Amino acid sequence: MNDRDAIVLSSIKESVAPSDSDGSPDIQNIQYYPFARVLQLRVLQIVCGISFLIIGTVAFIVEKGKMNLGLGIPTGGATILAAAASIHTTRGFGGYRTSAFNPGSLLRLLGPSVKVAVPLTLLWAVACSFMGLLLFKSIKVISCWKSNQQCVVDTYSVEDDELSDLLILAILQLTLTLLTFIAVFSLLRIDWKYDPD
Incomplete structure (x- = not known):
């Protein structure tokens, strides 16, 4: 092995990732948008949505x-x-697009443009409204179980054996709702903190 081969091999072994000591101070303070975390939270929301469908069907x-x-x-x-x-x-995800909204505007959280922000906001408003209703219904079933008596859940009487099944479903729905809300607020925080404009 000659010296040239040794230099090539040693350069291959070296890491291409910069260390904390590399680069100027202004480059070290750059915060990169956490696409992996955003994708994880979006997938979590989709998994929760599928679970809502399954548990909702069983409850129905x-x-x-x-x-x-x-x-x-x-x-x-x-x-x-x-x-x-x-x-x-x-x-x-589809290539970076600068936001049409002014820097510092809360509307920047909704999307890069009005054309994207309006339908997306409507979709999330509908989803969050349904989650809010489901949260209320789940708490109502859980409180009915805690009162330890036959109770009426929205105009129909619930027997003890049905109540135990509904209790499990209500706890699952409540957990999924809270998990989805946490993901929504986490994503809003990420978008606000790492706004690249």
Whole structure:
């Protein structure tokens, strides 16, 4: 092996990732948009949406066609649709697009342009409204179980055996709702903190 081969091999082994000591101080302070984290949270929202659909369908069957915890069906559909649209329009996934809104404007959180922001905001408003209703219905079923008596859940009587099934479904729906809301607020925080403009 000659010296030239040794130099080539040693340069191949060296890391291309910069260290903290490399570069000027202004380059070290650059914060990169965390696309991987955003994608993880969007996938979490889609998984929660699919789970809403499944649990909502089971609740719809247990409630014999009543739309209380069965609200998980439209909640799941709206969440999946909103999260998928958000993935499609997130800055960076389809190539970076500068925002049409002024720097510092809260409207920048909605999307890069009005054409994207309006439908996306409507989709998330519908999904969050359904999640809010489902949260209320789940808490109502859980509080009915805590009172330890036969109770009425939205104009129909619930027997003890049905209540135990509904309790499990309500806890699952409540958990999914809170998890999805946490993901929504985390994504808003990321978009606000790492706004590249």
